[in-house]
Amino acid sequence: MTELDIGRTASLDRGPMPKPPTMAQHLRAAWVDVSIGLIDWRVWLLLGMNDIRQRYRRSRLGQFWITLAMATTIVSLGLLYAFLLHQPLEQYLPYLGTSFVVWGLLSGIVLDACSVFIASEGFLRQVPMPKSVFVHRMLVRNVVTFLHNLIIVPPLFIIFGIPPSWTWLAALAGLVLFLLNGIWIGLFLGTICARFRDMPQTMASVMQIAYFLTPVMWQRTLLPPKYRHMAELNPFQAFLSIVRDPLLGQMPPIISWEVAGVVTIVGFAVTAIFFSRFRARIIYWL
């Protein structure tokens, strides 16, 4: 054992410099992160549920504030816009109600995705947990909120006489497909936003514009026929319509499923490479 001169010698028994990891190793590490993250479902379920509990603790109405806030918005905007857009209330209100509830989930996930890693800084810096756990936790949080909002839909349907339909199963399929997309959205936006802190702000603006450009409050049929395709190519519209339309008893246009399918495949492909490459760097950006 000899004392080393720190000026010249960096370390004991130095060997050759280890090679940096290859892309294949990056991909494998990312896969381990995501798969272990999924296996630990009780962990993210616990954390996600606690997020909701924490937000509404000590309030009398608790998490039903979510429901109440959404119901108030739907009724007030519904009455106003039925009047402004000259729509019959008995059609417009159920449309707007389901639209809002589904859009709430969509935009909630996209916006929340931006802060998955930033907001988990305290944990990520202390424990080597799979990063995907925090994405799933974010999804749990948003699904719980969505389920509370969904309570509004049955009364709307009963009041305005929208019958139960087999198409509800298609809505469930659409919902599952969207949540699946939530995984890559969380990994992708979470990583980008950790590095570029202007991104969360940018995404907030993007979602604001998307809200007006997507047929959330207005119906696609209000567009002149030659512009309808443009609306249908909007990925937000695609995901909105594969959940909302079947809830209202209509099958969504095929193009919506096609767009949603393409977004899923491209999204996962891009994220696989992107997240693999930068997963290990995230912690240094926090």
Added chain:
Amino acid sequence: MASILLDRVTVDFPIYNAKKRSLKSELIRRTVGGHIEAIDDNHVSVMALRDVSLTLHDGDRLGLIGHNGAGKSTLLRVLSGVYEPPIGRAVIDGRVSSLTDMMMGMDAEATGYENILLRSVFLGLSVKQAQANIAEIEDFTELGNFLKLPMRTYSTGMMVRLAFAISTAVTPEILIMDELVGAGDAAFIDKATARLNGLLDRTRILILASHNLELLRRLCNKAALMEEGRLRMIGPVDEVLAVYSGHA
């Protein structure tokens, strides 16, 4: 079998915000340890670890010493797997528990029971394993019905006792600590010490960063001296501590 291998690990932190020039001069004036270097015209980076190599095996109790800013915390985070080194290689084989922050993951608004689960999850336990520990933690903390109440109703002593009980209920293969954890409560100190010793015995590899040399001599068989992000010396605890004391 647990083992840790660091092979020429270098860790640097890119700093993207703020103007390079002003920030650089600011940092140079302030930092105690880590080196600041300009990567290129637009980036400043703080080098926290430089070319560190070491191996640890079952039975190793490594004490980590060095001045503030010498890279101890960064090294602990590399050893726990939190920082994957951008340069060099780190292979950590074994289940790691990091007791750097005993309260991490706990929520003052949640009940004692909820906190047992929340805290355990961040110690690397599954929810099932955490539930299995509940009875034992109830017993150790003697908090009784308080466990059903939100943690904000606890006294500081009670809170520490709970955090300590949960944090030491794990059986990791690799245990990482930044200063020794403890439950300050005077009446409790013997019980806590016994429990901590049990944990230290069960763990295969212990890494303890501390400024308390007496403690390191007692608990560790090896020591590593960090200086300006470099591993200056690693070896038997007495030899390394002697160099450190003579130097400091």
